[in-house]
Amino acid sequence: AQSVTQLGSHVSVSEGALVLLRCNxxxxxxxxxxxxxxxxxxxxxxxxxxxxxATLVKGINGFxxxxxxxxxxxxxxxxxAHMSDAAxxxxxxxxxxxTGRRALTFGSGTRLQVQP
Amino acid sequence: xxxxxxxxxxxxxxxxxxARLRCSPMKGHSHVYWYRxxxxxxxxxxxxxxxxxxxDESGMPKERFSAEFPKEGPSILRIxxxxxxxxxxxxxxSSPNGTGSFSNQPQHFGDGTRLSIL
Numbered sequence: 191a192q193s194v195t196q197l198g199s200h201v202s203v204s205e206g207a208l209v210l211l212r213c214n215x216x217x218x219x220x221x222x223x224x225x226x227x228x229x230x231x232x233x234x235x236x237x238x239x240x241x242x243x244a245t246l247v248k249g250i251n252g253f254x255x256x257x258x259x260x261x262x263x264x265x266x267x268x269x270x271a272h273m274s275d276a277a278x279x280x281x282x283x284x285x286x287x288x289t290g291r292r293a294l295t296f297g298s299g300t301r302l303q304v305q306p
Numbered sequence: 307x308x309x310x311x312x313x314x315x316x317x318x319x320x321x322x323x324x325a326r327l328r329c330s331p332m333k334g335h336s337h338v339y340w341y342r343x344x345x346x347x348x349x350x351x352x353x354x355x356x357x358x359x360x361x362d363e364s365g366m367p368k369e370r371f372s373a374e375f376p377k378e379g380p381s382i383l384r385i386x387x388x389x390x391x392x393x394x395x396x397x398x399x400s401s402p403n404g405t406g407s408f409s410n411q412p413q414h415f416g417d418g419t420r421l422s423i424l
Contacts, residue, residue, distance in 0.1 A: 199346075224412060233397055233415035234349070280348055293339055293362060294399075296348035296412060297421070 192217045192283050196297035199216030204305050209268040211254075211300045216262065223264040224282040224294065225255055234280065240264065251275070276304045310335075310416035312379075312398050318422045325385040325392070327419045331400030338381045339413060340373060343395040344358060385421075393423045 215221055222241045226234040236249050238249025245257040255266045264281060272292040282294040311330040318396040319325050333336050336357050341349040351365040355375035366373065370388075385392055399413035 196315075210335075230324040233417040234399075235415070236412045238322075239412055261367070293351040293354050293365070294341075294349075297352070298343075 192221065192285065192295045194281050194283050194299050196279075196281055196299055197302035199298065200301045200306060202303040203227060203271045205273055208218050208252075209266070209271045209290065209302065210276065211266040211279050211281075213264045213266065214262050215281070215283045215299060216284065217283055219285055220259075221283045221285060223255075223257060224284075225249065225253070225264075225266050226280045226282060227251075228278045228280065230277075230281055230297075237266070237279075264272075267279065271304045273304050273306065276302055280300075310398055310400050310414050310415035312419050314319070314419060315417065316420045318424060319388050320424045321389055322387050323388075325421055327383040327385075327396050327398075328380045329383070329398030329400075329416060330397075331379040332402075332414055335400035335414070337401045338375050339399045339401075340381075340383050341397045342397065343397060343418070347395070349397060352383070364414070371381050387414050388421075388423050390423045393421055395420050 194218045196216045224239045225237040227237050228234050237253050238247050240247050240257045248254045255264050257264050278299045280299050281297040283292050285290045292301045308331055313328050338355045340352040343349045353366045353373045354362040358377050369385045374385045395418045397415055397418045399415045401413045
């Protein structure tokens with residue numbers, strides 16, 4: 191079974207400050223990990239993903255995340271917050287499969303507020 | 307727009323009525339997933355379908371809910387005899403065709419259908 195825990199349902203930062211959104215996962219096999227962003231009344235947009243290889247992955251809009259197996263973490267960061275980053279962020283996990291796809295297991299989300 | 311298309315965007319039903327939610331996957335995608343998002347919560351998996359087949363319905367409530375993905379046309383999520391607790395946003399996602407270990411291909415999401423039960 192897999193699970194995702196996002197610490198902090200609400201995070202508030204000042205414009206230009208570092209953004210750090212935390213995600214810890216539980217998986218019995220090496221996972222595939224994703225971060226999605228959701229703007230109000232919209233669907234989810236993929237920010238970045240980790241499957242194999244380099245543990246530091248870069249995504250869109252200046253975001254990046256680092257897979258740390260020893261800490262079972264996949265925290266999302268951005269060096270300098272922009273007002274347009276205000277949204278809900280979801281961490282998700284799935285298991286690799288050679289025979290078929292698997293659904294995503296999502297965390298409960300973190301709402302990011304950016305103060306001017 | 308070649309993205310995942312869901313309709314309607316908003317749907318209002320009275321208790322006891324039926325709700326039908328439609329999802330057209332991205333062009334070239336034949337894998338469809340349905341998720342439900344309750345207020346202030348993350349998305350919860352409901353069902354995974356390929357054309358004419360239900361692959362995994364472990365997240366679907368046992369009663370009143372059904373899903374299909376016919377050979378032609380969109381995927382349909384049907385909720386019969388709706389109750390207030392069915393009020394939620396329902397999201398559809400699709401992913402590409404392929405063989406081998408392809409679960410690393412990200413799912414692409416539609417904008418969702420917001421279902422309100424009066």
